[in-house]
Amino acid sequence: MNAPPPLDDDAARRAGLPPGSRLQEVQLPSGLWIAAAEVPNARLQRLVAAVGVGYLDEPDDCRGLAHLLEHALFLGSTRYPEAGELAHWVGERGGRYNARTDDTVTDVHLHLPPDETDDGLARLVDMLARPRLVPESIAREVEVLDAEFRARLADPDLHRLAALGRLCREGHPARLCHAGNRKSLGDDATHLVSRLSDFHARHYRSGRMALAMLGPLPLAAQLELLARHGAALPIGDPSPLPRTWRWGEPGGVAWHSPQATPGTSALELLWPLPDELDASHSDWLSGVAARLADGRLAATLQAAVELDSFDVTLTPQGTGAALALRLAPAPDEEAVQTLLAACRTALERALVSPLATRPPAAIELDAWPRRCACRLAGSGSSSDRGNDGQAAPPKALLPWLATEQCRLLWQSPHAPGSWKRLTETGTVWQPQSLSEAELPLPWRAAPALPARTLRPSADEPDPHLLNQGVGFQLWAGDPLQLPGAPPAWFCLGWSASLAHQTARLAQWRQNALPLRQAAAANGLQLRCDGDVRGDWLIATGPAERLDALVELAVACWPETVTRPRDEAPKGLLAQRMLARLETLPPPGTPGKPNQQPLAWVYGDTDTQAAETLLRRLAASRRNDDTAHEVTAETHWLSAQADDHAVMLEIAGPDDTPQSRWLLQLLAQCHDAAFHQEMRQQRGLGYVAAVRYREAAGYPRLGYVVQSPGTGVDALRQAIGEFLAHQGEALARLDETAMANRKRALLAAAGPPETHTEALSRLWQALRRQPQADAWQPLPWEAESQALTSLHAGEITAMASAIAEGRLAQRWWLHDPSAAHP
Structure with a gap:
């Protein structure tokens, strides 16, 4: 393999990789592009395969064929023939997998512990090179696609793509819907297998494919693995696809x-x-x-x-x-x-x-290998080409x-x-119409972030409590000293009413929109958020402008909500339900007492200004009521789609690391079996999943099913029967299985991969210990110790508690025929 030298550290940073990363792209003699990124602090190895063919390349008389082939890849391959085998294998290792069909590229991605990379690549390549296309399985998958299509009719993103087609030329495939359904694909499974085989043989060839990988493995080892497994892909250099300009006249x-x-x-x-x-x-x-x-x-x-x-x-x-x-x-x-x-x-x-x-x-470590593989498979161009660095506007581009x-x-x-x-x-x-009339607005300046003169901080680098005044805490220092950390940061949190929190956060982000953009233009970042413990912000960047940014961000925070906000629903109904687990207090949680304002600063931050801000917040929030009403055990959603959907939310007994690990282990034990029973055996719906989620550290599970035809009562009964009949049995792990699950969880949720993640996890851990007078151990170290001490019997006991209804739970129900039955 004649590989060019890896890109230097500056190039890696420009590509969106952490400092210290190494990146290399190589085109093999077969035409296959491979790309590897060595990121020393990465916990997982991300593997992505991309093919430069998408839904715009489908035959006009078989729209959805590319999407159907993407689904068919997961129905078994020559070396791994069982449908669902990949899901089971990945789940046992605490990994993740997914796939996507876009307009001109299709990709499949796996996230795995690093020592599973060799086996994972073998499975990924085999499913791409030699999928088993069996008529009976394809017929069932057409029904799945049809259910997915009907479910997506409630997703604005589908209608956006349909409307976008109206801006494209007559006769161009971009004018048509390519989601795929029973009508567009037909019901002749044998004929579909023939069409899929032809499509696969024509496009899934090395000259139109790319493999990308990101993780902690050494760069040379990654490239060797990619080249060795890539050699198993069908060799060929397909002729260029006859793609034409999709756009009609401006309008x-x-x-x-x-x-x-x-x-x-x-x-x-x-x-x-x-x-x-x-x-x-x-x-x-x-x-x-x-x-x-x-x-x-x-x-x-x-x-x-x-x-x-x-x-x-x-x-x-x-x-x-x-x-x-x-x-x-x-x-x-x-x-x-x-x-x-x-x-x-x-x-x-x-x-x-x-x-x-x-x-x-x-x-964005998850996104980088996918972007890289899709670029290489779609355009066949390396990242080091074509950036001429010119400052003058390119004449060819201006028209x-x-x-x-x-x-x-x-x-x-x-x-x-x-x-x-x-x-x-x-x-x-x-x-x-696009009016040509000028409607001038008075131009406003971006929010000003004046720079102050820096006075080098004399603070010791280790975290310490600067001041525990009446009603507030101020911490300083950095327990990690990671390379590439921002020069300074300012984390700030305060109590806030849970009533109308969603609307308040939306208004805060709206008020701070120009400020966030002005901050980014000056090399700073601002995040405004909130949860069951109150509202908070994280600001990072050069210290000379950081204090001004935080002052303005607090000034943007609304004391009262002037107008309610209902977020536009996006994604599948089941995804919207699962999102509730990350934003709402878990069932059975009592109202939280007031929390004193809390700040954590690092760098040459003006600590006197921080203390003044904390005093002001402490005075203004002294009488704030953070209590919230406990949501009923059964919550009906307003009608949002044509499908029925049910989610059982299970709350952990507390917010300790032990509870969080136990629920994550249960999600791993239950997910594949739940999916198999609900979707394959019972035929209930398109979506059936068990997912773990957190809100401010509070753990919970969601057992969710979305069905086009089965009513909510039957769906509730099916979930209950699964937990009663299989919940405890699936959670009985032998010593070897338990050790493997622990190892996989540690790989997926061990020490932070980036400084952004580290800062967020440290800040949330500090907020969970509001009265502490000494810095707590690094949260991931405490979590690792808690996981190590778990034994298999505790998982079984937790599963029994769920099956017997001894943990707080809440049902989320959606019936398209009525908003509130």
């Missing part, structure tokens, strides 16, 4: 989801780009995007519209290469035209003066970013009866 489309939350609205502005220009000028384009998101445009727009969110991206979903802006809300046509005019003007400014020093790329090249996609809050309706998805839509 706009307004759309409305038939089941959208009333009043939900958003605006997307798209400037599509040819792939080759996007790849060759990515650095300059990133500077343009950063200028658009420097806080000035957000501040200007927010003065005209109560802007909740504003995102700028070069990778919008389902569009191919494009510069995209997404703004919400966009409540009416006047607001749409105002936003459009302001964004056009801002883009003209950004093209002339891109942000010279761009914010550092976010470190594509002219204001008149904009495509507009408006999610309207309502749909008049005169609008058109797409037959297959029910999406309501109408052409939307």
Whole structure:
């Protein structure tokens, strides 16, 4: 293997990898691209395989074929023929797996303990190279896809893609829905197997594929594993796919989801780009995007519209290469035209003066190998090509970013009866004009973050309590001293009422939107959040501007909620139910007593200013009521989709590491068997899963089933019978199985992989010990000790407690026929 030298540390950081990482991409003689990233602090090895073919490459008469093949990969392969075998194998090792079919690329990814990498790659490659395509299994999978399609009719993302197709050329596959269902795929399983075999043989070849890996294994070892297993993929260099420009003439489309939350609205502005220009000028384009998101445009727009969110991206979903802006809300046509005019003007400014020093790329270890594999499989270009670093606007690119090249996609809050309706998805839509009239807004400056003169801190580096004044605590120091840590940070938390917390947090983030963007443009990061213990923020970056950022963030926090917020539902109904486990107090939790304001600082932070802020918060929050009403044991959701869905929420007995580990072990023991019984044996629905979640350290399990035809009573009964008949038996582990499960959990949830994760975990551990006068041991060390001390009998006992109803529980129910039965 003739490999180029690995990229240096600066290149790795630009790619979004932690300091000390090493990265290398190689194209093998077979045409297969392989990419490896050695990240010393990573706990898991992430493996991704990508194929440069997607739903836009399907035959017109068999829409959904690429998606069906993605599903079929998991139905068994030559070396591992049993359907569900991969799920069982990955689950035993505490790993995760998933797959995705996009417009021009399909990918499969596994997350595993590092010592399982060799076996994991063998399984990943075999499923891609030699899937077992059996008519009976394919027929069942078509039914699964059909159920998934019907479930996704309640997801605005599906209707967005359908509306996006109205902006594409007549006759182009991008105009059609490619989710796949019984009607588009047909019911002749034998014929489908033939179509799948042909599609697989034509596209799943080394010249159109990529393997990427990220983890702690040495770079040379990763490359050797990838090359050795990659040699088992079918060799071939398929001819280039006949892809044509998908876009019609510049214009706009307004759309409305038939089941959208009333009043939900958003605006997307798209400037599509040819792939080759996007790849060759990515650095300059990133500077343009950063200028658009420097806080000035957000501040200007927010003065005209109560802007909740504003995102700028070069990778919008389902569009191919494009510069995209997404703004919400966009409540009416006047607001749409105002936003459009302001964004056009801002883009003209950004093209002339891109942000010279761009914010550092976010470190996303889960996302990096997928992005890398999809890029290599889709474009066949290495990351070190095409970035010429020029400061002047590229002449070839400017015509594509002219204001008149904009495509507009408006999610309207309502749909008049005169609008058109797409037959297959029910999406309501109408052409939307793009006014050329200028609607000037008074331009506002981004929030100012004045720099103060730094006085080097004399504080000792180890964490220590600076001041425990009346009603507050101030900590300083860093227990880790990790390389690549931000120069300073300021974590701040205070008590806050749980009543209307979701609406309050949404308003806080709205108020702080321009501030967060201005902070990012200055190399700082701000996170505003809250949970059952109160509201909190984490700010990181250069110390000279950090205190100003925190002061302004606290000033943005709303004492009272001026308008209620209902988040627009997204994703499958089961996913929305599981999200409740991360945001709401667990069942049976009493109201929490007031918690004194708490801060943790590091770096050359002005500790006197921090103490003054804490005193002010302590005075203002002294009489705050943080108690909350305990949700009823049965909670009915308002009608959001056409499916029935049920989730049983089980709360851990407490928020100790022991309870958290036991529930995670139970989720591993139960998930595959629950999925098999609910989906395969009982045929109840498309989604059947057991998931572990936390909210502020409080552990809970969710047993969730989503079904198109089975009523909620039958679903409740099925979950109860599973727990009664199998819950305890599945949790009986022998010594070897218990040791393997522990090892897998430690790999998945051991020491932090990045400083961002470390800071978050340390901060939450500090908040769980509000009265401590000495820094607690590192939480992951305490968690590791708790896991080591567990024995198999404790898991069985916990399963028995669940089956017998001795743990607090809550049912979440959804019936499409009634909001509140």
